[in-house]
Amino acid sequence: MKHIQTLDTRDMAKSAVNGGCGECQTSCQSACKTSCGIANQACENSEE
């Protein structure tokens, strides 16, 4: 493509089919627990 460069991102629609295993780290959206947020989490399922 000449005008658009697309970054490699996880396909959300596909994750609706094979995601949801629940092994991911519990996140915290408040400011006090820096150890765990959501946007920056990694998926724990290596097969995803």
Add this chain to the structure above:
Amino acid sequence: MIHQYKLNGSNIVLDVYSGSIHLTDDLAYDAIAYLDEGKSREEAAALLKEAYVGKCPPGESAPVAEQDIADTFSDIDELTAAGKLFTEDVYSDKAFDLKQRTTVIKALCLLVAHTCNLNCSYCFAAQGKFQGQQGLMSFETGKRALDFLVEHSGMRRNLEVDFFGGEPLVNFEVCKELVAYARSIEKEKNKNFRFTLTTNGIGITDEVIDWANRECHNVVLSLDGRKEVNDRFRKDLAGNGSYDRIVPKFQEFVRRRCGQGYYMRGTFSHYNTDFTNDIFHMADDLGFAELSMEPVVASPDDPCALTREDLPVLFEQYEILARDMLRRRQEGKPITFYHYMMDLSHGPCIYKRIAGCGSGTEYLAVTAQGDLYPCHQFVNDPEYRMGDIWNGVTRTDIRDEFKLCNVYARPDCKDCWARLYCSGGCAANALHATGSILGTYEYGCELFRKRMECAIWLKAAERT
């Protein structure tokens, strides 16, 4: 839903529901915007022709031709067909399924000490006293909490336990005993405990360092940055600043951590809206590379509370930080800023992005007395006491309320492009700001959106 923005010379287009991120030239940026506004292909082409054809884009020697417009629409068509542009929201039904789901508990926040050896005035937990509860968690109570977690964790193998307070190191002996107990049962129970310690640093000793570096998956070390900034709030009970006592301990702690996870975690307020200087102080003067700075959450009438007038200053600060982090990476000395960490290719699935933090369902806080709350932020409020570790969750109505508290249940999030990056935000902040856990803390949302724009720009810049 499309969100597009320009930052540091980059044109960035997010396709919210597929999670796709695109970098475009000006022509494609405007073409996508016109189509997203609902203009027809012909209307968009006419506007683009008028604006671009025959003119040289900045940095280019050849003028834009009509063929470029056709090529741009071709690119857009290709991405649309591939499900990476103009995708529809197909997840709302899954959000409502969440109420039906069977949840397990996979994380506990143990408030092992309802007391603290510092007296930071901005502390949400009132130095661990919360709503008048004081005291230390006994080993027996903590042990029962770990058993409770195992009993309610189903098939989930990784279990997270945070030592929190107050200041958890005030009750270090019990922390040690609880880890030893957890290690003694995890093989038999087929569980893997991951412990986190959040500490103000005062109680750090050689023994603490050895223990934490052996046993804790992550440690969060509280430091607000420059000495005068840290010592404004982070004082001991006699009113003396803590900086000189904690910084050498934190440095030794991190030195001996040998690459394991840690965060230097600070708070900025109205008094230090130039907070990047605190981040750079911790990085350049103190040698820390894993950094986080969080906006204070305070009552609007508190002098330290962030104001509307602070917002443009803070936005600029986040941009400064992103540019500086790119520079450091290019120079081979990168630092990590917690909010700019994003795993684009292997990040959370859509279920996680909808459900959010799991407070009140997958994650609970346990007080020193063994009472259960949706999370550590709710321990101030007796109305949210859900039960205790001996009798379990008896207020199932609270659990059900939190089970449905997801990004689709929040009306304010309906039109927000960042909804699948924040999952609707923090229920406690929403409650305090609006009176409902289904509300939103809009000031925090504005900062969050800016951080996400900077984080995505940084990821894109690192890859190109």
